[in-house]
Amino acid sequence: MVKVSEARLRLLGTATRVFYTEGIHSVGIDRIVAEAQVTRATLYRHFTGKEELVVAYLESVAQLERDQLDHAITSAASPADSIRAVARSITTAITSDGFRGCAFLNAAAEYPDPDHPVHQAVLAHRNWFATTIATLFSDLGDANPQPPARHFVMLRDGAMTAGCLTNPEEVCNTFVRGVEGLLNYRTATTAKPA
Amino acid sequence: MVKVSEARLRLLGTATRVFYTEGIHSVGIDRIVAEAQVTRATLYRHFTGKEELVVAYLESVAQLERDQLDHAITSAASPADSIRAVARSITTAITSDGFRGCAFLNAAAEYPDPDHPVHQAVLAHRNWFATTIATLFSDLGDANPQPPARHFVMLRDGAMTAGCLTNPEEVCNTFVRGVEGLLNYRTATTAKPA
């Protein structure tokens, strides 16, 4: 049994919460250290610096999303239902309390430099998501799953971004309509019975 | 003739460029003052502080977008072409050099507090955009223009956000396909000949 440091967990937990709700550049490590009830020295024993803490924050969120998506997909009855389950997990996120948009898109807005580790972490997670969605459309019988997958991701990005700027329910409605339209259009053209 | 301060123009110009390409919290006023070849005192003579400069930056971009959109709309032959023209202005932006996403979405990511003036400036511009698009779909003959308008905005947000994270051409392709699909679906159901 690997003993996971208690202080490290508190550190990463508060970092996740504070970075997500308030932004990254806006909050200093003093805030995180104080709210995690940890001293500065402890932070720098577990992380080389703020940058590494930010990357760890994003990777913890990425792990969470991967778990959620895996669960949603594997517990779906059909390929089409898998996509609907993914859509539902997105609408659930958007309508949940304290929703502040996509952690990765927000991070990318703060770290525009493509070479920066934080930006790279964002790109890595987005690549995983894109290929995962493409696999779903491939399972749906589409020979060329990229176009509908990109369409789905575009709707998802728009919904996640606008979800904390306008009425979340309306955004969710528009999103699920779009996804249903995408599924209908696909079956109407590529025509392989579900 | 109202003499517009030369220094103020330089200030706002460099602020626009630097804030857009590097983010807002990341750059201090020293950078802006230095690149604008202006002293600190001059900055604080024209703006009460950094916050006001940020708002001025966003409003200058908003003015630019309004002009572009007005021109695109008025020079279109039909209501449907107006929407296509708007879509084209978006793809043009995405594929242009130095594209870093939507200035407003990026700003919102850095200012999550809904009461903050910067956040409010973002919301104001987004409201204008939403109503403008809704008017276009209304002109297209749709009795209930909100759903397709929201769909359009969602695609736009997704495209603008992803346009600087993945291949811009692919994003544009997906976006115009989505818009065309939206127009087709609309005419196929609401059924008023163009």
Next chain:
DNA sequence: TTTCAAAGAGACCGAACGTTCTACCTCTCG
């Protein structure tokens, strides 16, 4: 010519930033 606002030059402020340091405590494992 006088006047006055705009701008330049640059020192200065307190605060916050991310980071490093020493010193001491307290477990657990060998």
Next chain:
DNA sequence: CGAGAGGTAGAACGTTCGGTCTCTTTGAAA
């Protein structure tokens, strides 16, 4: 028992932050 890792506590580092200050120079209108 003793060593060492992980934790606490807190001072301190130099830098940058946003913002204010005084003083001088410029230039055009009154």
